[in-house]
Amino acid sequence: MARTNKTEYGPFGNKTGNQFSIQAPKDNQIAGFQGTSSNVLNSIDVHFAPIPSASAGGQPAGSAASAKKLEAKGGNAGNPWDDGAHDGVKKVCVGQGESGVTYVKFVYEKDSKEVPGNDHGKKTLLAPEEFVLDPNEYITAVEINYDNIFGTESEIITMLKFMTNKRTSPPFGLEGAKSVLLKEDGHKIVGFHGKAGADILHQVGVHVKPISK
Incomplete structure (x- = not known):
């Protein structure tokens, strides 16, 4: 507890x-x-x-104070996970199975240091694919596809695609019956959260922060 x-x-x-x-x-x-x-x-x-001291606005001081958590999308099953908010995302790792996305792991940047997130889901025999961001590149949106596949208790994530200020990643997985774009205008994605089962991903959501001018 x-x-x-x-x-x-x-x-x-x-x-x-x-x-x-x-x-x-x-x-x-x-x-x-x-x-x-x-x-x-x-x-x-x-x-x-x-405990960080409160800022003038009454929120904890530091970079997490300006972060906003956008609701996760997908099926309502699995155990919740949350990597929290950081300064940015440096690398995305996505593993796939026969039915959908089975595994994700993100590497973040915090105070100019690399911060690996936890493993979510389960790796398969297929090596996870990687999407590595360049310096000064940041993720602005993520497209999530999900579907109710035969044999699964709830809708699962079938595909993820990431948009940055410079390019769009390849699609990781296959298109599903439902698609949603997670983004906030004028913001960048600085963290991920969601739900995962023992061997499949059910939900993905994001933390965002305003883009520095």
Whole structure:
């Protein structure tokens, strides 16, 4: 179970064995996780960081304050994931299966440093395809195709295509029955979120920030 400054999520899993909680010290927040795992999660610990001071507008200071989260599109199944908002996107990795997009991973830029996102979905025998952005290139929109494929519990992502300020990526996957373009005029995409099953992608959404003049 996870608690934030606004709400509570979970529980995730079943209550068995020993139970404990980790509380952030005063004026601190949980900023990262560490632990050990095998085929199950064996241990978990956290990193703390000071809570950013409020800006004049009452929002946390820093680059995330100006970010906006656009609703994810696709099927309503799978587990939610969220890479958060960064300064930009440096690389996109997309894996495909017989029915649709099975895997995504994004590499971001934050404070001039490369920040790899987590794996979402499952890799197949086919190596993931990559779309690498040039310096000063940023993603302005993503086209999402999704469909209800026979044998799937919900609609799945069948194709992703990325538009930047310089070009358009090749389509990763096949066109589906439904198509939507995620974008915000005058903004760039700086993060992704969505839902994924064990071996398929169900939803994709984005975080956007105003393009610096």
